[in-house]
Amino acid sequence: xxxxxxxxxxxxxxxxxxxxxxxxxxxxxxxxxxxxxxxxxxxxxxxxxxxxxxxxxxxxxxxxxxxxxxxxxxxxxxxxxxxxxxxxxxxxxxxxxxxxxxxxxxxxxxxx
Amino acid sequence: xxxxxxxxxxxxxxxxxxxxxxxxxxxxxxxxxxxxxxxxxxxxxxxxxxxxxxxxxxxxxxxxxxxxxxxxxxxxxxxxxxxxxxxxxxxxxxxxxxxxxxxxxxxxxxxxxx
Numbered sequence: 620x621x622x623x624x625x626x627x628x629x630x631x632x633x634x635x636x637x638x639x640x641x642x643x644x645x646x647x648x649x650x651x652x653x654x655x656x657x658x659x660x661x662x663x664x665x666x667x668x669x670x671x672x673x674x675x676x677x678x679x680x681x682x683x684x685x686x687x688x689x690x691x692x693x694x695x696x697x698x699x700x701x702x703x704x705x706x707x708x709x710x711x712x713x714x715x716x717x718x719x720x721x722x723x724x725x726x727x728x729x730x731x
Numbered sequence: 732x733x734x735x736x737x738x739x740x741x742x743x744x745x746x747x748x749x750x751x752x753x754x755x756x757x758x759x760x761x762x763x764x765x766x767x768x769x770x771x772x773x774x775x776x777x778x779x780x781x782x783x784x785x786x787x788x789x790x791x792x793x794x795x796x797x798x799x800x801x802x803x804x805x806x807x808x809x810x811x812x813x814x815x816x817x818x819x820x821x822x823x824x825x826x827x828x829x830x831x832x833x834x835x836x837x838x839x840x841x842x843x844x845x
Contacts, residue, residue: 623773653833661838662822662836662837662838662839663774663822663836664836665833665834665835668833707773707774709773715787717762717764717779717826717829718764718776718779718787718790719764719766719774719776719834720776721766721773721774721775722773723771723772723773724772724773
């Protein structure tokens with residue numbers, strides 16, 4: 620079992636709709652959670668970080684964290700074709716100095 | 732520079748050849764990370780530096796892999812006697828604070844071993 624699990628997709632979303640991405644993690648003492656966006660052939664780009672239970676909103680993005688369920692999600696509202704990318708969930712394990720454990724990513728395709 | 736800079740962007744190596752990959756982090760960033768990303772997978776942690784100190788090298792896959800950051804800025808990842816399974820994108824990331832993982836990634840070096 621991988622430490623960080625994501626559905627690989629592709630997740631097809633109509634333009635203007637909400638894209639919902641899910642991530643589960645295995646290390647109960649993980650403290651920091653991140654969402655990265657990666658366009659094909661490009662490097663990961665940090666879009667959201669969340670550290671405490673609840674919701675965190677930034678523009679069209681909302682991250683949700685539930686540590687009891689070991690679950691973190693990302694919502695993308697008003698999806699645009701430019702949101703088509705792979706979204707990587709990343710977690711800092713409890714015993715680390717700051718390294719990230721990544722999921723394999725969920726590919727999102729926004730269709731006009 | 733404005734971002735994390737990696738060179739070369741692409742490297743083709745013959746099996747058995749040694750390679751050196753360079754990372755120039757964002758100026759003033761204390762933490763530096765190396766990751767390996769295979770096609771269709773998320774990045775896998777290799778090693779972490781805080782300034783010049785290598786605090787975690789648990790992800791280095793074998794003793795053929797070696798990383799250094801002698802002056803606490805530029806870092807080099809060296810792979811000796813490359814094998815085909817070393818083919819991947821090698822990503823460098825840096826962050827401002829110690830252990831802070833709000834890290835910014837470079838464009839990566841795509842290594843192909845033939």
